[in-house]
Amino acid sequence: MILGDLVSRLDLRVFTPGLALDRPVLGGYAGDLLSDVIGHGRKGDLWLTIQVHPNVVAVAVLKELAGLVLVNGRVPAPETVGQAARENVPLLGTSLTAFELAGRLHGMGVKGS
Secondary structure, three states: OEHHHHHHHHOOEEOOOOOOOOOEOOEEEEOOOHHHHHHHOOOOEEEEEOOOOOHHHHHHHHHOOOEEEEOOOOOOOHHHHHHHHHHOOOEEEOOOOHHHHHHHHHHOOOOEO
């Protein structure tokens, strides 16, 4: 599955316009504890989280994630958007809960790590 397809099909908000959304999504990970994502997230995963601070971008870069989705209608801090743009990390959002979004992603063929 390609990230841009998920953005369209799930009506995800793009906080980092101008970044390419043609990267493959190889799996998914839902979690809010950064150390847990560092320990268990995999390259190409789409990360679902409520965290809005710049450290999420650092974790996404470290783990080579496909992108980040802020759930529950969360809006990223301005410095997070800037960091994501500089690091080429697609930063997305949805009003859905992590549970609901994970279920929809799974139904679309995106499996967990």
